[in-house]
Amino acid sequence: MKKVVLTGIKPTGTPHIGNYFGAIKPALEFASNDEYDCYYFIADYHALNQIKDPEVLKNNVKELACTWLACGIDPKKVVFYKQSDLSEVTELTWLISNVTSKGLLNRAHAYKALTQKATEEGADPDSLVNMGLFNYPVLMASDILIVNSNFVPVGQDQKQHVEMARDIAQAFNKTYGNTFVVPKELIKKDVGLILGQDGRKMSKSYNNVIPLFAPSEKLRKLVMSIKTDSSLPTEPKPTDSAVFNLYSLFANPSELEAEKKKYEKGLSWAEAKQDLFEIMEKTIAPMREKYDYYMAHFDEVEKILADGAKRVKPIARETLDRARKNMGL
Secondary structure (H helix, E strand, O other), X not given: OOEEEEEEEOOOOOOEHHHHHHHHHHHHHHHOOOOEEEEEEEOHHXXXXXXXXXHXXXXXXXXXXXXXXXXXXXXXXXXXXXXXXXXXXXXXXXXXXXXOOHHHHHOOHHHHHHHHHHHHOOOOOOOOOOHHHHOHHHHHHHHHHOOOOOEEEEOHHHHHHHHHHHHHHHHHHHHHOOOOOOOEEEEOOOOOOXXXXXXXXXXXXXXXXXXXXOOHHHHHHHHHOOOOOOOOOOOOOOOOOHHHHHHHHHOOHHHHHHHHHHHHHOOOHHHHHHHHHHHHHHHHHXXXXXXXXXXXXXXXXXXXXXXXXXXXXXXXXXHXXXXXXXXXX
């Protein structure tokens, strides 16, 4: 019997290079493995804590859905759906809230960070916290448990989310009998630190991201603006630079070895950046073409998401009914 793998993707902004290598590419690798049934969803309920403008949220969902399809998700093999199309998730959230201790939620990293920030500012510790943020781990647990997930691929920094879902599932099973599959985290293979234009970690908070599907001309401009040192064209170039870091993500082993030799021999940064642009464009251009198509034909994407919700709904309904029955409802 196949194992169930679940991944949620939060629509909080335009997808960038870091998102592709950190989340999208690993998810596609799971989807190509016949050992797994993969459920990938757009976590639009989770985004409500950060995004208060309805039009921004709608556009983010649109961009994210088109991005995943353009990158290669096959909706015939993967169940791809929108969280808000699955009402069973929110009902299950309430049911499992009744076996979730406040102490568990107090330990959530996001909650602790905001209470610490408020305390440092001399305010009430909970002044920056709404109940959506506080209950965030319960909603996430519901996402995981509703489809009987065996594994949830996460980065090391997100491991706590799955641990909390596991605690909640075990607490429920202990109270009401065997109801939920107890999930485990799959720590994603570390792709290393992905550097942005300024040499720091690529992050929206640093405003140093390179959008995944920037038009070719804009992509080249962004690449050419990457911060470098002042070494002469004839001098060797460091392979711990942002330029080489990004090149290594797109290159195959032979391409990477050839580029490394050029760095050791000496080349201008303009040449190195041109090499980077060309190898990025080779990978991105075919996906960008698909992305532009889906963005212009979003009605097709909406049908794919609706079909995904239709496919996952019977599974979610069965899980919810089992939980309700075991609770005496």
